[in-house]
Amino acid sequence: MSINQNTIDRLIEDLIERTLKSPIEPTLLKDTCQTLSDAGLSILRVNMSWTTLHPTIGALTLKWWRNRDYDDITRYAHADGETDEWLKSPGYHMVTNEIERLNIRLDGEKPDPYFPIFDELISEGATHYILRLFSFSKPGPHTYENDGMILSFASDRKGGFNEEEIQTLARVEPYIALALKMALRERIAQNTLSAYLGENAASRVLSGSIKLGDGENIPAVIWYSDLRKSTDLGDSLPGPELLTTLNEYFSCTAGAVMDHGGEVLRFVGDAVLAIFPSDGRSLKETCDKATMAARDALTRMEAVNKSRKAQHKEPLAFGLGLHTGEVMFGNIGIPERLDFSVTGPAANETARIESMTKELASPILASVDFAKNSTARWDSLGSYPLKGVKRTIELFSLN
Structure with a gap:
């Protein structure tokens, strides 16, 4: 043939x-x-x-x-x-x-x-x-x-x-x-x-959002977590071991975000900035996804610390702030060097909420706007002034 x-x-x-x-x-x-x-x-x-x-x-x-x-x-x-x-x-x-x-x-x-x-x-x-x-x-x-x-x-x-x-x-x-x-x-x-950049940001960049100022306001749940005693770790550990330790921590926090539908936007030193976009979901559903990620991060950290204990290493800990609000999702920086991230009052407030976790002895804190939209149980710790924020915000601890 x-x-x-x-x-x-x-x-x-x-x-x-x-x-x-x-x-x-x-x-x-x-x-x-x-x-x-x-x-x-x-x-x-x-x-x-x-x-x-x-x-x-x-x-x-x-x-x-x-x-x-x-x-x-x-x-x-x-x-x-x-x-x-x-x-x-x-x-x-x-x-x-x-x-x-x-x-x-x-x-x-x-x-x-x-x-x-x-x-x-x-x-x-x-x-x-x-x-x-x-x-x-x-x-x-x-x-x-x-x-x-x-x-x-x-x-x-x-x-x-x-x-x-x-x-x-x-x-x-x-x-x-x-x-x-x-x-x-x-x-x-x-x-x-x-x-x-994260999958969402990458898609936007490849679709042409490459100019300074390109972006849009989106409703989102915002996540900001920070490693405890990172300065002490940096002073006491050699470079390669410090990187390994940071990646252990990131696997707990950023890994949990990714596995529960969130998007990691930036690693700021030893901090993780992430969002859970609504993507057509209700605010309650989005808050619940972030809450599940928070619980998962704690569980992962417990497993990591169990392994570290067996190796006679100091345990790791982190603080996490959760908040909701509208953020500007787009390009910031200078025309020759851009970063695709979120900006706005809600993003700043989330970082300030996280900064209160050590003072209030609670690893996870959420704003009232987040807690009231989550089906999980959150306990009020009272209202507090936050640095750089004009209003006091009622903070809640995850039960």
Whole structure:
């Protein structure tokens, strides 16, 4: 059966068009594989693996199988680069030896070298396996390992891919890689900005909010937490251990915020500034999310301190202020160096509320505006003047 090259021409045009669009549709691989099959290629399985720039994810793999209704995506942590799954894979063999293409028959003599993935492919009826390695950077040390993708095709036709199929795949592969590269660049930009700015702020920046003063007033629950005795820690701990300690604390506070739908906006030294946007929820629902995050932060800190005690280290503690109000969410700074954050009286008041946690011997304090909208039990500690705030604010402790 010959390949319908008109269908291949249309596929290439479609890949170019998709590449120029933003964002690229998630069905890219499925649509491409189906078109290749419709054109007459004997494709059993297609695999795309690529590296990415992400704080916790080092690489991803997307698989397509003929006659299956889903794409199988797997995310790999950075540490997974040391596992046998990768170290004993044809991809690792190609990367470390800078081999751009492998053409392997699976229906004859045992391939040399032989990789564990071949067992799965052969059990599924694969007879031929072709891999292509693409680099997305200039040639240099570790280029393929750090920035690129591996694209593989398996056939189950008796005798494997014929010469026309091999040439057709070689023709189409660069267009698939180009489309993926563009999709990756968009995703990496989002990942990187999200890691530094928060997901909401990152989306706003990528959507064009990049000028000084760009922003809008939004209703939000505001979170401000601060590490206790941080000055003493800074004086007594060497730099690397201090960073480890700070990250332990941040995993308790900022980690709880993220896991309960909040958005961390800024790390101010050892303080965490975060918000819980309403996002269509009622104020009561938003306050309850923040309250759950606060309880979770305390629970996490207890676990951390249990571990620290076993290591004969001093326990950690933090203070937390919770408040509600309207804040300006946007760009501040100077035109050449911007920060996307929240400003306004409510944000300042939240920091002042947190500063009272030590004086009132309560790790978590909330304003009356927050407490009255939370379904949790809050005990009034009375009204207090706050530094820089013209009015007194009734403060509540979480029961």
